[in-house]
Amino acid sequence: MAMRNACTSCRFRKRKCDRAIPSCARCEANSIQCIYIPQKLSQAVQLGGQASDAEFAGMNLSAISEAYPIPRRWYMPRLLRNFIDGLGVSQAPVHPGSMAWGLQTVWMQHALSDPCLFHATLFLGSSYSDMLRGERTSSSITLFHQSELLRLVRERLGHPVIGTDDCTLAAITPLVSSAGFSGDRDAARIHQAGLRRMVELRGGHDKLGMGGLVAALLHMNSLVCRIAFNQHDYPSSGGKPTLPPSALEIRILSSLEDLPGHYIPLQSIRRIIRTAYNAKLRADSQVSPALDHEDLFPTASIDLFLPEDPIYQCCYLAMTILLSIVQQPLHPSKSLNCLVHDLKSYLTLTDTQTWLRYIPEVYSWVCMIGAATTDKLELRIWFYFRQASALRLVSLQNGCFMDELWAHFEWLMGRRSSQAGDRV
Structure with missing residues (x-):
């Protein structure tokens, strides 16, 4: 059996990894999530940069077409790149454990094996492309991946396990943010209500996985909807804010x-x-x-x-x-x-x-x-x-x-x- 690759954090920091399961010694000592990219994707995600300045975790997306969880289309590498570029942190320090780092690694790792989350990734990448072109309406590619995402989400909702798993929850978050940015109050309300119910079934935000990424995305969704629609259902991460909040x-x-x-x-x-x-x-x-x-x-x-x-x-x-x-x-x-x-x-x-x-x-x-x-x-x-x-x-x-x-x-x-x- 081939030895597994070093975890993403050790590769990012260019440090030796002991490849222990479930967490290597370095990640355990630093209290961060330890993630191993499967061997077949070892060339798909290449984390670079110096530990001193924690440069952007660049991804070699041209090598992963054989790993797509859905039939390949010519534009998919471009949309995956758009997804990464759309994070807006290509020149800023990205530290392991941040949301940007989680989206570049944890999200992408799951997306390459989960069709629902993969469609969500392509939907985001295509939406970003529409925005760059100054389009007021979604392109046909954006609408296609949005409809496929909605179809897969509906199919999963009745399933006792995958209906509330982390990939399904994460895949719905772009639908909420997209509805907020477009001013579609009804769509945002429906998606938010569904997410709240799913979180209840999971036992609360602190029970969600992906190293806290899913919970953070849900909090960000709530902030978007509060700004767009004047809603008041933001889920606090804990603690009671002081008044006035300083x-x-x-x-x-x-x-x-x-x-x-x-x-x-x-x-x-x-x-x-x-x-x-x-x-x-x-x-x-x-x-x-x-x-x-x-x-x-x-x-x-x-x-x-x-x-x-x-x-x-x-x-x-x-x-x-x-x-x-x-x-x-x-x-x-x-x-x-x-x-x-x-x-x-x-x-x-x-x-x-x-x-x-x-x-x-x-x-x-x-x-x-x-x-x-x-x-x-x-x-x-x-x-x-x-x-x-x-x-x-x-x-x-x-x-x-x-x-x-x-x-x-x-x-x-x-x-x-x-x-x-x-x-x-």
Whole structure:
């Protein structure tokens, strides 16, 4: 019998693997899921990069056509590449245990042996291709794989085992996100209801597999539907958010402390996040004694030394919007809609990969402020989609980040709604 390949984590880090079952010693010590790619797919998934910078896990997709679980079609290698490219993290550090890493490895490993999940992968890849071409309607290839995915899901639902397995659950998640992005409330509601029932039958989110990938995808789906349809059924990963929710700002301030030097104006961004943190605490008069002496830094100094860097401008505008929502406006003459429009304009001038490589949490913080402030569905989806890659870089073992982002968005939505009600 041929010896199995090294696990994906050891191959990714270029470390020697003892190939132990069910988990090699290195994965066991680091508390990460140990995954072995079958021998016949050993040339299909090639994880590269240096352990020092955890480069993108590139995939050699041209060598796996014989491993497709459905009849081969000429465009399939391209759609698989589109699926990987659509994650948006090709130039950012992708660490083992993140959602992006799970999609590149765990998802792809299962997709190459499960027809339902394979159709879901091709559906996502084709949808991404449609988006790149600027298509307003789905292509015939996209519709084909969507219909095949729906057909296989319906066939499985009555089965006592595969009807609620991880591959089936994971395969449904693109249907929910697609319905959210297209504004199809009825389709999203049907798919979400089905997923909730399946999760109940499995015993809850903590019983789901793929190393936490399925649960993370379900949480992301819920966030999409909340943004698109104003739903309130987000499944918390655990823990009770504080009000006002300041955990996200605390996380960001902590991450910025250890960030290596870069041309990004980190000190200015830290002051911005600290200002937003203090404003949140003051919003409901829940200021801790330790923060009583921390005053908002003067508006004049912000305007006087405003850098031209577009990333700083985005952070500054996001803080301005947040302060306006909590009734401490820096620019009373500008409406929230104007500020959100300015924020979008500056975001389009920034390099997404720079955000992802150095300050992904700040990127999510900025974009979700924009999403929580606008009334326009298309703009809310734009802000969410802009930062979705940042969510994929977060460790699957750290579900709290998505909970914190959710609480941040919910609190801003609530404050903005109450402010509008007061004006009426």
